[in-house]
Amino acid sequence: xxxxxxxxxxxxxxxxxxxxxxxxxxxxxxxxxxxxxxxxxxxxxxxxxxxxxxxxxxxxxxxxxxxxxxxxxxxxxxxxxxxxxxxxxxxxxxxxxxxxxxxxxxxxxxxxxxxxxxxxxxxxxxxxxxxxxxxxxxxxxxxxxxxxxxxxxxxxxxxxxxxxxxxxxxxxxxxxxxxxxxxxxxxxxxxxxxxxxxxxxxxxxxxxxxxxxxxxxxxxxxxxxxxxxxxxxxxxxxxxxxxxxxxxxxxxxxxxxxxxxxxxxxxxxxxxxxxxxxxxxxxxxxxxxxxxxxxxxxxxxxxxxxxxxxxxxxxxxxxxxxxx
Numbered sequence: 572x573x574x575x576x577x578x579x580x581x582x583x584x585x586x587x588x589x590x591x592x593x594x595x596x597x598x599x600x601x602x603x604x605x606x607x608x609x610x611x612x613x614x615x616x617x618x619x620x621x622x623x624x625x626x627x628x629x630x631x632x633x634x635x636x637x638x639x640x641x642x643x644x645x646x647x648x649x650x651x652x653x654x655x656x657x658x659x660x661x662x663x664x665x666x667x668x669x670x671x672x673x674x675x676x677x678x679x680x681x682x683x684x685x686x687x688x689x690x691x692x693x694x695x696x697x698x699x700x701x702x703x704x705x706x707x708x709x710x711x712x713x714x715x716x717x718x719x720x721x722x723x724x725x726x727x728x729x730x731x732x733x734x735x736x737x738x739x740x741x742x743x744x745x746x747x748x749x750x751x752x753x754x755x756x757x758x759x760x761x762x763x764x765x766x767x768x769x770x771x772x773x774x775x776x777x778x779x780x781x782x783x784x785x786x787x788x789x790x791x792x793x794x795x796x797x798x799x800x801x802x803x804x805x806x807x808x809x810x811x812x813x814x815x816x817x818x819x820x821x822x823x824x825x826x827x828x829x830x831x832x833x834x835x836x837x838x839x840x841x842x843x844x845x846x847x848x849x850x851x852x853x854x855x856x857x858x859x860x861x862x863x864x865x866x867x868x869x870x871x872x873x874x875x876x877x878x879x880x881x882x883x884x885x886x887x888x889x890x891x892x893x894x895x
Contacts (some may be wrong), residue, residue: 576616579627580805583607585635585680586654590752590762591745592702594796595652597753598624600799607631609644636672639678640846642687650699650806652799656678656722670817677721678728685732697738699806701799702729706788706815708861716856730811736804740811741802746817746865750792750885751892764789764886765829771835771844781850786862788817792879801874808873815865818878828880834887838894 582599586592587608599606606626611634633640635655645651656677681702688698729740749764767777781883798816802809824888825846832843851859871877 579603579605580649581605581607581647582608582650582652583648584652584654585609585641586656588612589654590755591748591792591795592654593755594752594762594792595654595799598793598796598800600624600628602626605629607644607648609633609635614864620720631819635680636676640673641683642690643722644685645684646691648871650701650803650840651684652701652803653681653684654703656703673717674721677718678725681725681728685728685737688732689737697736699803699810700729700738700740701802701806702726702740702742704742704813706744706746706817706863706865708753709864716858719858725812730813733811739806741809741811743798743816743870744813744865745795745798745801746790746815746863747790748792748795749791750880750889752792752796764827764831764889765893767831768835768886768890770837771831771895772890774841774844776844777828777846779828779846780825780849780851781824781860782848783793783828783846784823785860786821786864788819788821788825788865789827790817790865790878791882791883794818794878797879798870798874798876801876802870805874809870814870814873815867816870816876817865817867818880818882819865819867820882821862821864822882827886830886831890832882834883834890835894838890849884886888 582604584592584596584599584606587596588610592610594607596606598616601622601624603625604627607629609631611632631644635641635644635646684700688700702725703720704726707719726742727740729742732738733740747762747764749762795816828846832846836843867878
């Protein structure tokens with residue numbers, strides 16, 4: 572591998588200042604590596620809990636939507652962690668079918684990265700590429716939505732490039748990630764859990780589009796972040812495949828919302844806000860009414876990774892940050 576005089580491998584993180592990216596960077600910053608943080612607003616990592624920053628950090632502020640920007644950002648990397656995805660300002664993935672830029676970011680950047688690695692033609696072991704995929708519904712699945720189709724196409728491209736010896740590609744299919752990401756302001760937290768916490772703090776009802784029995788696997792952001800260093804350490808064994816990464820303990824979404832309402836009540840001293848069923852909006856898909864349950868044991872058996880968060884405790888920490 573290409574290393575500096577201190578023997579440090581170069582790890583490039585694409586989307587380093589994002590919700591998951593910031594937590595991944597914080598975890599990697601504890602290691603004696605070189606970190607290249609790529610984002611439009613990348614920050615220098617600051618591990619929590621008094622942990623020292625051992626990584627040597629380079630910040631690259633760029634727009635990866637610009638042709639050629641990704642190849643330049645990833646040049647010389649021993650590993651690339653791809654955390655870029657197209658979402659709206661609230662983190663909503665549903666615009667993937669209508670926004671022409673979505674496919675380029677969700678799928679096209681992976682093809683650009685493969686082409687860049689192939690063109691670089693570095694000697695030695697192929698570089699590692701870790702890609703953040705997304706977990707799908709359990710059971711008989713409806714036709715994938717555009718966002719998931721684009722993610723699946725990127726996964727296939729990485730698997731083919733791995734088979735060709737261009738790189739060592741690993742996809743981590745994350746479930747619904749939530750929590751208090753290190754260094755990310757509370758109002759940047761994305762996803763349905765953050766939205767519902769903010770509604771509860773504002774005294775608004777918590778809404779769901781079904782009777783509450785639909786199960787979701789909620790993955791604490793710090794557990795999600797820890798999966799990436801674990802994957803780096805076992806990249807050769809993982810390469811060429813997609814791996815489910817979740818809590819392994821799906822919960823009825825109605826129960827999750829009632830827990831949020833209860834915890835916010837404890838923080839504010841107000842009565843818990845109601846949890847109500849509303850009519851689904853026009854943009855709801857069949858997948859919104861199916862369970863998402865994953866088994867992270869295969870990934871854990873290779874890497875030793877285990878989700879450590881207790882859901883209620885992680886929700887409470889998230890509420891504390893949102894209310895601060």
